[in-house]
Amino acid sequence: MGGPKKNSSSPAAQYFAEVLRMLRTKAGLSQNELGERMNYTGAAVSAVETCAKPATDEFIEAAEKALDAGGLVAAAAKYLRLERYPAHFQGFVQLEQEALSVSSYCVQLIHGLLQAESYARALYDHAVPPLEPEEIEQHIAARMDRKALFDRKPVAMISVVVEEAGLRRLIGGECVMRRQYEHLVECAARPNVALQVMPMSRAGHACLAGPLTVIETPEEVTLVYLEGQGNSHLVSKPDEVGVLARRYAMIRTQALNPEESVSLIKQLAGEL
Known part of the structure; x- marks a missing residue:
């Protein structure tokens, strides 16, 4: 029952398996026990x-x-859970979960941290190429895991500006979007969350070049994450980071304020 590991398994899976085997053996237990x-x-x-x-x-x-592993199994699983995310996203997730602040501008879709599970699930109906059901479940579980950031101690400050056009896209249909709007209102009520909507009535703004996420690390270093079409880029050069951070600061002044944004979201929910 203790055969060799499959060659196709990932290093993280092999590491977790080895930790589990060592702890079981140390406890003097068979696999059945x-x-x-x-x-x-x-x-x-x-x-x-x-x-x-x-x-x-x-x-x-x-x-x-x-x-009774004293956290060793859970620690090994940390790396296993990272594999639920796309390869290009794994490094960012670690930064996100440790960040002092996360500030994002979203265009087509609602930010992953603010997605209701039904909305996240509906997104995979349009995946190209299609994913296997098991893969979809892993991706959804991973996305929901990211919400731990909301309740982490010390608390992280989260700012999101989302395009009104993205809010109006009926991903999954009316029932899914109604729940998503409710979820956004719930998220916006948190004291560490600032949610703003960029209205379609504003013809132009500072971030027309595309979405971005500004991260402040525990060391108080500012980084910017750019992502699109399965590719990503982490910007660390101070001059480039400065330009992008200033763009985000500007769109916050151009978007609806948090109270106006919540009112618009409630209005959209009422239209369904």
């Missing part, structure tokens, strides 16, 4: 240890508790 403690079969434990199947969040939590 650990499975019984976790309410899983021995075959399920073997599948994770041989990288035949990925460890789910439920499996990770059960293994941490059953092995």
Whole structure:
């Protein structure tokens, strides 16, 4: 039951499997015995240890508790969870989750941190090429995991400017969008969230060149993340960062204020 790992498995999956195997062996448990403690079969434990199947969040939590691992299983799973994100996005997620502040301008879609699960799920109906159901579930779980930033201590400050045109795009239909509007209002009520809408009535503004995200790291270094069509670029040169940060500061003055923005979102919900 302890066969070799599959060659196609990722380094993170192999690392998690090795940590799990070492902790189980140290505890003097067979795969069947650990499975019984976790309410899983021995075959399920073997599948994770041989990288035949990925460890789910439920499996990770059960293994941490059953092995009394002192956080070691959860720590190893941190790298495993990163693989749920597209490769070009993994580095940014780490920055985002540790950031002092995240300030984003969105064009076509609602920011991932502010997406309701039903909205996030509906986006994958239009994926090209189509994804397998298991891949979709992994991506959705990963997107929902990012919301931990809202309640993290110390609290992170989150500012989002979204185009009204993006809000009006009925992703998933009226029911999905009604829930999404409700979710945006709930997010906007948080004291660490500033949500603003760039109205379609404004003919031009400072960020017509495209979306961007300004990140302030725990070391108080400012970076800018640019993304589009499955590619991304992290800007770190101070002069370039300065220009982009000033553009974001400008569009905040050009967008509706937070109170006006929430009123517009409620109006859109009422139109459905």
